[in-house]
Amino acid sequence: MCSSPNQSAFQPGAQWRPGPILGIESSCDETAAAVLSGEGAVLSNIVSSQVAVHEKFGGVVPELAARAHLGMIDMVVEEALATAQFSKHALGAVAVTQGPGLAGALLVGVNYAKALSYGLGIPIIGVNHLQGHIASAWLADPTFPLSCIVLVVSGGHTHLYHHDIGGRCILMGRTRDDAAGEAFDKGAQMLDLGYPGGPAVDRIARFGDAEAIRFPRFHRAKSSLEFSFSGLKTALLYKLREMGGSLRPHQTADLAASYQEAIVQVLVTKAFAALKQSNLAALAVVGGVSANSRLRALLSERATREGIRLSLPPLEYCTDNAAMIASAGRQSLMNGGQLHADLDISPAERFVTIHEEN
Numbered sequence: 001m002c003s004s005p006n007q008s009a010f011q012p013g014a015q016w017r018p019g020p021i022l023g024i025e026s027s028c029d030e031t032a033a034a035v036l037s038g039e040g041a042v043l044s045n046i047v048s049s050q051v052a053v054h055e056k057f058g059g060v061v062p063e064l065a066a067r068a069h070l071g072m073i074d075m076v077v078e079e080a081l082a083t084a085q086f087s088k089h090a091l092g093a094v095a096v097t098q099g100p101g102l103a104g105a106l107l108v109g110v111n112y113a114k115a116l117s118y119g120l121g122i123p124i125i126g127v128n129h130l131q132g133h134i135a136s137a138w139l140a141d142p143t144f145p146l147s148c149i150v151l152v153v154s155g156g157h158t159h160l161y162h163h164d165i166g167g168r169c170i171l172m173g174r175t176r177d178d179a180a181g182e183a184f185d186k187g188a189q190m191l192d193l194g195y196p197g198g199p200a201v202d203r204i205a206r207f208g209d210a211e212a213i214r215f216p217r218f219h220r221a222k223s224s225l226e227f228s229f230s231g232l233k234t235a236l237l238y239k240l241r242e243m244g245g246s247l248r249p250h251q252t253a254d255l256a257a258s259y260q261e262a263i264v265q266v267l268v269t270k271a272f273a274a275l276k277q278s279n280l281a282a283l284a285v286v287g288g289v290s291a292n293s294r295l296r297a298l299l300s301e302r303a304t305r306e307g308i309r310l311s312l313p314p315l316e317y318c319t320d321n322a323a324m325i326a327s328a329g330r331q332s333l334m335n336g337g338q339l340h341a342d343l344d345i346s347p348a349e350r351f352v353t354i355h356e357e358n
Contacts, residue, residue: 095329
């Protein structure tokens with residue numbers, strides 16, 4: 001929903017002809033492609049996960065991720081087009097994640113999109129990955145207010161934005177160290193729960209007592225919208241040392257539930273504080289961590305209690321996917337008017353088009 005300055009087309013001065021948009025996502029460990037209609041309806045959303053590739057390492061190995069993208073991208077794109085029942089020649093544009101992300105992984109998606117743009121003579125739109133997550137708030141709920149607070153929460157990002165009616169995103173707060181998703185992953189490692197860490201903690205926490213251990217909640221100041229999760233990780237490490245030896249199943253479940261509760265309570269508290277500071281009544285929570293069952297439950301309960309309109313995208317739009325990239329690209333095209341020839345877009349590990357001053 002936030003406009004990107006990197007809008008381009010093969011023909012100088014070309015106008016976007018409203019038609020199907022192909023989205024491509026390859027910023028990390030999922031190779032994804034999706035097709036949206038010119039009206040914004042999701043016609044296909046295909047994701048090839050690399051969990052099996054990286055599981056033995058306990059995290060994403062950049063070189064292996066890039067190789068996996070190379071092996072899968074053509075098949076994923078073809079499946080997305082076949083599911084949508086469109087030929088590539090019917091496409092009106094291609095949108096691709098330009099960054100932030102892993103350089104090698106991004107390169108695969110960007111170069112594939114550039115080849116399509118050149119060969120088909122259609123616009124190519126470089127999309128900020130965070131803008132894609134933000135756009136997912138409207139994929140399943142097109143009537144959700146444009147003027148809202150957006151919490152982007154994933155393995156690499158914990159950001160609070162004020163999204164205004166014109167689509168501009170203004171940063172209100174962010175993590176000063178680890179992202180919430182990273183805290184989940186590191187916690188899962190310490191508890192020996194496997195990879196990916198977030199879903200693993202969520203699963204085992206359902207069998208534990210969230211009040212068994214009181215882990216710290218970081219609140220820098222009452223009015224601050226900043227996050228910090230490094231101290232929480234340290235607290236879990238010290239608790240494990242204190243408990244010593246191998247843990248019984250119920251102890252692991254209690255630790256996971258209490259650790260998860262500390263993370264999600266901070267996320268909910270800060271998000272609703274941002275609503276109050278902005279005098280808004282609409283909140284969207286997007287990104288991989290928004291799939292967490294406890295976070296979704298706490299958000300829904302408080303939103304109902306306080307009369308807040310809440311957008312929690314369906315689970316298929318929470319983790320990295322290409323439908324959100326196509327949606328963000330479509331919005332850029334709708335806002336961009338005349339497009340310019342420029343096939344020189346390149347991956348940018350720290351690609352930023354969102355207003356980052358708070």
